[in-house]
Amino acid sequence: MSAILPKLSDGSLSQMLADQRVDRPVLQILVYKQMTQSEPIKYRFQMTDGTEVCSNFIVILPELIQRISRGEFEKFTVVELTAYTLNINKQMERQIIIVSDMSVVMSGSKIGRRLDKSESNGPLLTNVSLNTNANRIEANVSVVTTTPSSMASRAANQQNVCPISAITPYFNAWRIKARVTSKSNKRHWSNAKGEGSVFSFDCMDDSTEIRVNAFTKECEKFYDMIETNKVYYITKGTVKTANKKFSNLVNDYEITLNSDSLVEECSEMEVMEVPKMRYRFVQIKDLPAVGLQSCVDLIAIVKSVEECNAFTSKKTNKELKKRDIILVDNTSYEVRFTLWNEGAEQFDCEPNRVIAVKNALVGDFNGRTLSAFDCEPNRVIAVKNALVGDFNGRTLSAVSNTTFQLDPDIPETNILKEWYEREGNSVTTNSLSKSGSEGNRDTEWKFLSQINEQTVGNDNRTYFNVRARVVQTGRQPLYKACGQNGCLKKVRDNNNGFYHCDKCQTDSSQFEWRLILSVAISDCTGEGWVTIFQEQAEKILGISAKELSELQENNPQEFLKALTVAEFKQYVFRIGSKIEHYMDESRVKSVAFNFTPVDAIKHSKQLIKNINEWTN
């Protein structure tokens, strides 16, 4: 092998395990495997620094797991650990290294064997001193605990901060640095077990989000201190399985503060790197595929704002206030979004602004609607965590942790504004919030094994909702189409610079790249192939047919990467199936008409019910 082999950071493992911070150690992967079948998926890696071997590298972050699925970290690959955290697992009495980011230095197939010490980089400190980026300086200073300075204490603060996604009930040495995205009111409760007060807040870092609860003593201690949008270090607390009844965040766990808990506000300097807000936007058009009572985030134009009305609930006799606003996005679909009580009174936004909503509740009154409860309206335009409901269609509601942002500083805002100015303000929109049964709510949920000649109609398409994982994508999705007068027929290359269309009977030097993508999808009962056409194919791959064709011609590696972005992700697909008869057999053929990524749907009671029915 003539290639220059990468140098491993010899000695780094013993330092790392002794809790001495090593910045960006270069290690070789010897083997890895998936730890459990259950969610969340975790991987355990065995790595070497040339001398020592450690089998306790754990990968939890979805982004990294996706890269594992794509084969990026094959055997013998040399990687640089760009972010890791050492944790002492008390139950198992051993150290675990949580890897939250790593990059490939050289692929395993190029190296082809285990590297040993003679090929490593010699004493580690030499390696460290070669580099002078900010992280490295911090890493070095943090070891010098005998000479405290502001630098040193800041470095000490940063030390052992782990991503929220690494928090599980199985170790308690975590320390997170997180932004508070919403804070509840203080509530009093009394029942058979006693009485007390409680409040909760949602925290976010660049890995994920988590709900934090504080009861009675901790409620009094921390309620005034916690402020929305501020960043805190939090350490010590009881980690338990999240109660989905009270939380709509995408996290299996939540934290309850206890008497050992420490909460410390971050200095100005330190808050910068914690993201302001994380969204998983769903398009309005796709709301029908979203389960009722789910929560979604979306970004939209505020088309109109109705009056705030007060009325008395017939069910509870409670005095309620509500305000409806109409949201529209560049799918040309609109939905009604209902704000409640203070949120309804205080909402102050002229039409035609862009709104991003986090955590809206999806319902179905006269189509799909969104609603919000007692939310503090910021001057914002993105909705996070809207709840999907089901009164006569689909609606969106805001719940207590729903937030919005007006004209958020993200690329989607400009895309929407441009669309609205160009055509959106004049286009006829399809409302998901009107009477009738449009949308997918009447579409039956099926497992893949249930889609067969008994369930599929003979002549027309039968529509189903399925939740499935993409396990493979076809490698030849592009074709040259005629493109004249809306003709999308495949053309034949005359090999003289002209392309012949059988349908139009023309030869033209022009053609249009189009997509017919085949994907193999799988659920817990079976698998099958579905066809995805142009617009939906561009959407699932996140690239236009034209851009993809350029990659195909100029960059085979990037082409393959672009083709496989959807692999191993889960979606809810709305598919149409029909039986096609051939000479000696008949086959069920399916087309995916739209889809929603499952991680954008959060928890859906409909899906959970469906799965429970199947498994019981």
Next chain:
DNA sequence: CCCCCCCC
């Protein structure tokens, strides 16, 4: 150890 996610 706690909240109902409300209305048409």
